[in-house]
Amino acid sequence: MNENTSGKKILSLVLLILGAVLLIAALWMDFSKTYIVIHVGSAKVALRGMFLVVGALMVLAGMYFIPTVMHHRAIINFIFLFPLIFTFAVTVIIPMFVGIFYSFTDWNGVTYSKMVGIANYTAMFKDPAFVWSLLLTVLFVVVNMILVNLVAFLLALLCTTKLKGVGFFRAAYFLPNLIGGIVLGYIWQFIFSNVLTTIMNSTSMLINTKTAFIAIIIVYVWQYAGYIMLIYINGLATVPKDVLEAAQIDGADAMKTLFQIKIPMIAATFTICTFLTLTSAFKQFDVNLALTNGVGTVRGFMGQRLSNGTQMIALNIYNTAFARDQYGYAQAKAILFFIILACVSLAQVRISNKREVEM
Numbered sequence: 001m002n003e004n005t006s007g008k009k010i011l012s013l014v015l016l017i018l019g020a021v022l023l024i025a026a027l028w029m030d031f032s033k034t035y036i037v038i039h040v041g042s043a044k045v046a047l048r049g050m051f052l053v054v055g056a057l058m059v060l061a062g063m064y065f066i067p068t069v070m071h072h073r074a075i076i077n078f079i080f081l082f083p084l085i086f087t088f089a090v091t092v093i094i095p096m097f098v099g100i101f102y103s104f105t106d107w108n109g110v111t112y113s114k115m116v117g118i119a120n121y122t123a124m125f126k127d128p129a130f131v132w133s134l135l136l137t138v139l140f141v142v143v144n145m146i147l148v149n150l151v152a153f154l155l156a157l158l159c160t161t162k163l164k165g166v167g168f169f170r171a172a173y174f175l176p177n178l179i180g181g182i183v184l185g186y187i188w189q190f191i192f193s194n195v196l197t198t199i200m201n202s203t204s205m206l207i208n209t210k211t212a213f214i215a216i217i218i219v220y221v222w223q224y225a226g227y228i229m230l231i232y233i234n235g236l237a238t239v240p241k242d243v244l245e246a247a248q249i250d251g252a253d254a255m256k257t258l259f260q261i262k263i264p265m266i267a268a269t270f271t272i273c274t275f276l277t278l279t280s281a282f283k284q285f286d287v288n289l290a291l292t293n294g295v296g297t298v299r300g301f302m303g304q305r306l307s308n309g310t311q312m313i314a315l316n317i318y319n320t321a322f323a324r325d326q327y328g329y330a331q332a333k334a335i336l337f338f339i340i341l342a343c344v345s346l347a348q349v350r351i352s353n354k355r356e357v358e359m
Contacts, residue, residue, distance in 0.1 A: 008065050008066070009066075011062075011065050012062045012063070012065040012066045013062070014062075015058045015059070015061045015062030015065065016058070016059060016062035016063070018055075018058050019054075019055045019056065019057070019058030019059035019060075019061075019062060020055070020059065021055070022051040022052070022054055022055030022058065023051070023052065023055035023056065023059070025051050025055075026048050026049075026051040026052040026055060029047070029048040029051070030048060033111065034048075035048065036048070056082075056086060060079050060082060063075050063078065063079065064076070064079060096338075099331050099334065099335065100335055102327070102328055102331045103120055103121070103328060103331040103332040103334075103335050104116060104117060104118070104120070104328075104332075105328050106328050107327045107328035107331065108325060108327055108328070109321070109325065109327040112328065116328070120328055120329045120331075120332035121332050121336070123329065124329070124332060124333055124336065128301055128302040128303075128304045128306060129306055129308050129311070129316065130313075130316055130333065131301075131302065132298060132301055132302075132306055132308065132309075132311075133294075133308065133311050133312055133313045133315070133316040134313050136213070136310070136311070136312055136313075137282060137284075137312045137313040137314075140213075140216070140217065140220075140281055140284065140312060141278060141281040141282055143217055144217060144220055144221065144224075144277060144281040145274060145277050145278055145281065147217065147221050148220070148221050148224050148225050148228055148277045148281075149228060149270070149273055149274060149277060151221055151225040152224075152225045152226070152227075152228035152229040152231075152232055152273065153229075153232050155173050155225060155226070155229040155232075156229045156230075156232030156233045156235075156236055157236070157258075159173070159229065159233055160233055160236050160237070170229075170230070170233070173225070173226040173229055174226035174227065174229065174230060175226065176222055176223045176226055177223055177224065177226050177227040179223070180286070181223075181285070181286025181287045181290065182286050182289070182290045183290075184219065184223055184286075184287060184290070185219070185286060185287045185288075185289065185290020185291040186290050188215070188218075188219045188287075188291060189206065189290065189291050192204050192205045192206050192215055192291075193206060206291065206292055209296035209297055209298060209309035209310060212291075212292050212296055212309070212310045213296075213309075213310055215291065215292075216284075216287060216288060216291055216292065216310065219287050219291060220281070220284065220287060223287070224277070224280060228273050228276065228277060231269060231272060231273050231276075232266070232269060232273065234269070235266035235268070235269030235270075236262060236266060238265075238266065239261070239262055239265050239266065243261060243265075244257065244261065247260075247261055267352075270352065271349065271352035271353060274348060274352060275345060275348060275349055275352070278344065278345060278348055279341065279345055282313075282314075282337075282340075282341050282344070283314055283341075284312055284314060285312075285314040285315055285318065288310070288311070288312050288314070288315050289315055289318075292310040293315075294308045294309075294310055294311025294312070294315045294316070294319070295307065295308070295309070295310060295311075296308065296309020296310040296311070297309055313333075313337055314337070316333070317330050317333045317334050317337065318330075320333060
């Protein structure tokens with residue numbers, strides 16, 4: 001038994017070390033842009049990819065052969081979860097850290113020639129177009145958090161009544177959320193520029209910067225309120241009927257029942273909905289691109305005349321990277337955007353959870 005345990009320990013250690021070495025070699029090849037290709041018959045195989053896959057499999061095998069009893073079940077569970085964890089790491093975690101590195105360089109989307117330090121980060125705060133996009137995004141988030149949740153909650157109250165055809169109304173209110181943002185933007189662009197101008201005999205809302213911003217808010221609320229409505233409907237359905245019946249017997253009218261019973265009992269639902277609305281509004285991109293493409297005139301902001309009056313931060317980052325080919329600078333903006341979004345989301349959830357306890 002001891003010899004068997006000792007052999008497993010040695011095998012596990014060897015596999016873990018070899019796997020770690022291969023993974024480190026694959027990462028080094030990626031950062032140093034060293035591309036080694038070997039020929040297997042008539043096929044070409046990239047050595048970096050082979051090292052990555054074989055190294056990961058060796059690490060998993062090494063973990064499996066660790067001669068432990070207490071942690072063996074946990075190791076097996078980890079092995080089964082590894083495909084999802086590995087995919088998440090490759091598509092999210094590793095690119096995030098690589099992006100942080102590139103934000104300190106003059107990366108052009110393919111390679112970089114030098115490190116620029118924090119120059120990208122300091123430059124963005126001196127850029128009036130970026131500062132305007134950031135402030136506009138914050139205003140957009142605040143307005144939409146209020147409007148979307150208000151409209152969605154009112155629709156949820158309507159769709160939980162005993163009116164005929166409630167199922168049809170639920171489907172109708174949710175339907176706009178199924179339309180892609182780009183398609184939705186072009187549809188509403190046609191409505192604002194052709195339909196409403198003909199009916200009201202006026203100019204398009206998209207011509208003026210202020211009214212174009214209002215138009216984006218209208219489209220976003222129209223698209224997203226139906227989705228949030230379904231969450232509120234589910235929350236209202238969890239309110240115990242016996243509590244509502246007791247309130248009715250005690251003489252509570254509809255308003256008292258709403259504000260003193262229903263709303264406090266679905267506080268967790270409000271937390272979820274405000275979080276989803278906040279993160280979605282911050283990341284608004286497709287409707288902004290299709291509806292106005294960020295175009296709009298702003299005079300006298302930080303002493304300059306801007307042409308991106310309706311451009312929000314996600315579209316600003318996109319244009320910096322793909323229209324101006326400043327990928328390192330755009331990556332620095334994206335990192336700052338991620339930090340702001342993470343801090344605001346955590347603060348919102350913390351405050352909402354605290355209010356849940358109070359209610």
